[in-house]
Amino acid sequence: MPDPANELIDYICKQIIRRPDIELTPDTPLVSSGLIDSFSLVDVLSKLEEVTAMRIPASKVQPKDMDTVNLMLSSAQRLGKPRK
Amino acid sequence: MAPSHLHVSLPFATLTEALAAAPEAQPFVTMWFDDDDTRTFSFGEFRRWSNSQAALFSSHGLRKGDTVILIMPQGVALMASFTGAMLLGAVPAILAYPTFKVEPAKYRFGLKGVSANLSAKLVVADDSFPDEFLESVSLGDQSKLIRVSGVPPPMKDVAAPQFQCHQDDLAFIQHSAGTTGLQKGVALSHGAVLRQLVHLGHSLKIQSSDRVYSWLPLYHDMGLVACFVLPMVYHLHLVMQSPTDWVMRPDNMLHLISRYKCTLSWVPNFTLQFLARRVKPRDREEYNLSSLRVLINCSEPVRAESMNAFTSAFSSCGLQPTALQSSYAMAENVFAVTQSEISQAPRCIWIDASKYQLKRIAVSMEPGSDSAVCFVSSGKCLPNNEARIVSEKGEALPDGHVGEILIRSDSMLDGYYNRPDLTALSLRDGWYWSGDLGFLLEEELYVTGRKKDLIIVGGKNIYPQDIEEIACGHPSIHDGRAVAFGWYNPDLGTEEIVIVAEAEDPAALADASTIERAVRTAIVEELAVAPRAIYLKPPRWIIKSTAGKPARSATREKLLAEHPELRIS
Numbered sequence: 001m002p003d004p005a006n007e008l009i010d011y012i013c014k015q016i017i018r019r020p021d022i023e024l025t026p027d028t029p030l031v032s033s034g035l036i037d038s039f040s041l042v043d044v045l046s047k048l049e050e051v052t053a054m055r056i057p058a059s060k061v062q063p064k065d066m067d068t069v070n071l072m073l074s075s076a077q078r079l080g081k082p083r084k
Numbered sequence: 085m086a087p088s089h090l091h092v093s094l095p096f097a098t099l100t101e102a103l104a105a106a107p108e109a110q111p112f113v114t115m116w117f118d119d120d121d122t123r124t125f126s127f128g129e130f131r132r133w134s135n136s137q138a139a140l141f142s143s144h145g146l147r148k149g150d151t152v153i154l155i156m157p158q159g160v161a162l163m164a165s166f167t168g169a170m171l172l173g174a175v176p177a178i179l180a181y182p183t184f185k186v187e188p189a190k191y192r193f194g195l196k197g198v199s200a201n202l203s204a205k206l207v208v209a210d211d212s213f214p215d216e217f218l219e220s221v222s223l224g225d226q227s228k229l230i231r232v233s234g235v236p237p238p239m240k241d242v243a244a245p246q247f248q249c250h251q252d253d254l255a256f257i258q259h260s261a262g263t264t265g266l267q268k269g270v271a272l273s274h275g276a277v278l279r280q281l282v283h284l285g286h287s288l289k290i291q292s293s294d295r296v297y298s299w300l301p302l303y304h305d306m307g308l309v310a311c312f313v314l315p316m317v318y319h320l321h322l323v324m325q326s327p328t329d330w331v332m333r334p335d336n337m338l339h340l341i342s343r344y345k346c347t348l349s350w351v352p353n354f355t356l357q358f359l360a361r362r363v364k365p366r367d368r369e370e371y372n373l374s375s376l377r378v379l380i381n382c383s384e385p386v387r388a389e390s391m392n393a394f395t396s397a398f399s400s401c402g403l404q405p406t407a408l409q410s411s412y413a414m415a416e417n418v419f420a421v422t423q424s425e426i427s428q429a430p431r432c433i434w435i436d437a438s439k440y441q442l443k444r445i446a447v448s449m450e451p452g453s454d455s456a457v458c459f460v461s462s463g464k465c466l467p468n469n470e471a472r473i474v475s476e477k478g479e480a481l482p483d484g485h486v487g488e489i490l491i492r493s494d495s496m497l498d499g500y501y502n503r504p505d506l507t508a509l510s511l512r513d514g515w516y517w518s519g520d521l522g523f524l525l526e527e528e529l530y531v532t533g534r535k536k537d538l539i540i541v542g543g544k545n546i547y548p549q550d551i552e553e554i555a556c557g558h559p560s561i562h563d564g565r566a567v568a569f570g571w572y573n574p575d576l577g578t579e580e581i582v583i584v585a586e587a588e589d590p591a592a593l594a595d596a597s598t599i600e601r602a603v604r605t606a607i608v609e610e611l612a613v614a615p616r617a618i619y620l621k622p623p624r625w626i627i628k629s630t631a632g633k634p635a636r637s638a639t640r641e642k643l644l645a646e647h648p649e650l651r652i653s
Binding site for chain 2: 018032042062063
């Protein structure tokens with residue numbers, strides 16, 4: 001089973017950034033570096049829920065919580081509830 | 085107030101008096117995060133929370149007439165802070181709270197501009213408000229910033245402050261929609277707000293059994309006035325969720341209306357189409373929308389296609405045939421100017437497309453005719469509200485002629501806060517110049533678009549919304565992700581149409597030329613104008629506004645930057 005960080009990185013590279021020359025690590029800043037548009041975060045947040053099997057209350061997520069894959073995963077742990 | 089206006093007897097002198105009169109145990113607001121995380125506050129509990137916020141703000145020096153900025157997430161703490169400030173006779177203004185999908189630079193710019201103009205005595209931020217945005221709050225010499233908790237205080241009795249407010253005193257400032265940094269603070273008196281609510285309550289036949297559902301942000305007039313102040317004044321139960329949560333799971337709107345048997349709601353036009361497309365037929369079975377007495381399409385031009393898409397998707401869920409209604413509203417008039425007659429479906433008319441484009445007049449045709457376009461009425465003016473249509477030169481136009489919509493009412497803004505220059509531009513001889521275009525027919529108002537967005541191609545008046553709707557009708561184009569604008573061609577002496585649209589799937593880009601041809605053909609067939617250029621872009625290319633709608637001018641700039649050839653005719 002792929003780990004959530006790799007799964008998210010793979011999704012962001014292939015579905016959001018779509019540039020083969022870009023390599024991401026779990027700590028690469030995404031929005032603050034301009035790599036991704038903040039509006040695509042709705043899709044990234046849905047993917048984050050899927051890979052962590054959590055339900056994340058979007059209204060409690062702040063901009064800085066979504067800037068790197070590691071921040072996303074720790075936000076999911078902090079705010080999310082296991083899916084029923 | 086215009087001399088012809090009827091006298092309105094107000095049930096309360098101020099909004100806080102209306103709150104004070106609510107029955108103690110009556111439920112006021114249910115804040116829903118999910119089915120396991122929901123809390124309901126009675127009017128009594130809400131009053132105590134408001135009193136406690138008033139005491140807190142007073143201890144920080146907030147006094148009658150001072151402005152106070154509230155930057156807090158959607159929820160009861162924000163609402164209680166709003167009424168708490170009003171209890172002191174202070175004037176609250178709610179600003180947008182940063183969500184995870186906010187563009188930080190844009191948010192900072194907006195916050196800086198809006199807070200500078202308000203010159204507030206007190207800025208109240210929620211304790212989770214990110215530190216990195218604090219420096220963008222403009223604080224004057226006399227102002228102070230405090231953090232407050234979103235958790236309800238111990239529900240002990242705190243006496244309400246005793247301030248004598250008059251109905252002509254300012255109640256609050258709400259911001260009219262627009263580019264974030266240029267938002268205008270609309271200053272409204274208690275009397276103006278109460279008069280609007282009396283008129284609206286009358287048109288909607290509000291009953292004590294009504295229950296309101298809302299996902300609309302409290303920093304916009306529709307969320308603030310229709311979905312918070314109205315239920316507060318009429319002592320109704322409100323079921324509310326955060327706009328950010330709604331965006332992630334729009335079908336929760338249907339779940340909450342079904343679960344709480346809500347009767348009244350307001351949504352912008354795009355919501356209807358969005359839900360019709362997003363909620364799969366097999367998932368619709370679990371919803372029961374039969375309680376919904378009135379669902380009002382408001383805040384954008386009302387589109388027949390969106391109304392029909394929603395009705396056909398959800399009539400099997402018990403949606404009443406007359407539930408879907410329409411209204412034309414603006415922050416400057418507190419809220420609604422018109423409201424459709426709720427006992428029947430809003431009027432739809434078919435008019436001659438070429439006369440409409442060339443002569444800017446609405447001439448009726450047989451419904452469904454090939455060369456006709458359909459318009460949905462936003463209804464008649466509320467009592468003591470008047471609309472008038474004027475030409476470019478400001479001359480009054482007769483029925484059926486398209487021009488700028490001017491309004492006059494007894495619930496008009498006092499002015500733009502601290503901006504007499506902008507007030508003088510928009511408010512002339514008692515009439516508010518809306519910048520919206522439309523026509524009147526048999527006293528019903530039809531709103532066609534924004535004046536500044538209108539594209540004039542060889543003397544034909546083309547609304548970008550019409551082109552965008554046709555483009556989005558193509559199955560490979562993402563719904564709601566197309567932008568059309570005019571580009572002046574000096575050789576031709578006229579504007580030409582340029583379109584940019586997002587593909588639903590990046591794979592579709594391989595067929596770009598086929599898709600572009602199909603869109604071009606559809607536009608020529610429906611509008612009888614040929615666009616100069618159509619650009620198909622990958623998903624998420626178009627720039628969105630804070631409200632999630634395509635930002636027309638920012639997208640235009642992005643396209644021009646990527647395609648400098650457009651600048652050369």
